[in-house]
Amino acid sequence: MNSIREAEAIFFDLDDTLYDHLMPFHMALKHCNLNLPAAKLEEVFKRVRYYSDVLWKVYTKGEISLDLLRIERLRYAFNEFGILLSKEQAKAIQERYVKEQQQIKAFPEILSFIQNLMKCKPIVGILTNGPADHQMNKIKILQIDQIIPKERIFISDSIGLAKPDKRVFQYIQKQMNIEPNKCCYIGDTWKNDIVPSIEAGWQCIWFNHRKRKPESHHIPHEIIMNYHDIFI
Incomplete structure (x- = not known):
């Protein structure tokens, strides 16, 4: 099944779907003299995102x-790995993390991919x-704001609903006046992106570049590791 070809509306998640969400975190820790091995870095970051959702x-x-x-999402996550952060340390990491987010770059192929997508x-x-x-x-x-119009960018705090x-998916399809089976969502997290989009009746593509395992019985329509794997 080619979810992209069948869908009339394609929506993307942002964090870790359109850019590497791990890189600013890595740079923030490095700046604060917390150097973790690559494998452990990703595990800690997963837990930070978990507590962020909680x-x-x-x-x-x-x-x-x-x-x-x-601050607390950092403290909870690091505590699981035996690293006790004070509120001051967590605040320093967070402040540096915000600065590093000003340097983020889209995945190399994503801008041209979105531009080609918008043609069809x-x-x-x-x-x-x-x-x-x-x-x-x-x-x-x-x-990406130079490519996708503002009226098609939906942010949870603005609409009062969150993954x-x-x-939130039903809200968007109503705003766009389109049936759910004509919508496709591309995202990286199982709980926030895959499960709710499937349950809303959307097609979905799991951007699994972190090589994670499914967390429930839900089955994404496609699984990709990079955007070159998608044929428009």
């Missing part, structure tokens, strides 16, 4: 500030979780 639910209920979320698909957009200004700033740094709630 604490995001608390944040959306107004029970924790965004600044505290970003009526709708191409982005769906990402996070604070609106923060996520939009990343999109501008990646220069893994499948209603």
Whole structure:
């Protein structure tokens, strides 16, 4: 099955789908003199993202500030690996991480891939979780805002819904006035991208460049390691 060819609307996740989300984290740790082996670095980062998702639910209920979320996700993740971070250390890593995010670059083939996609698909957009200004700033740094129109960029804080709630996918299809089976989502995380898009009735492509294993019975329509694997 070729999900791209069958779909009329293609939406992308942002973090670790359009650029390497691990690189600014790696550089932030290096700056703060926390040098981890490559394998351990990725494992720690996975747990940071896990706790980010867990604490995001608390944040959306107004029970924790965004600044505290970003500090605590680091402390929880590092604690699993026997590294106890003080709040000051976690804050220093987070501050450097934000600076390093100003240097992010899109995966080499992604800009041309999106441009080619837009020549043959009526709708191409982005769906990402996070604070609106923060996520939009990343999109501008990646220069993707010069390709994808703003009205097709959906950020959770702006619409009041966030992945893994499948209603965010239903919201988008209503906004675009398109049936779910004509929509395709491309993302890297199992829980946030694959599961809810499938449950919303979308086709989905798992961008599994980290070579992770499925976490449930859900079956993505395609699995790719890079964008050269997709035939438009």
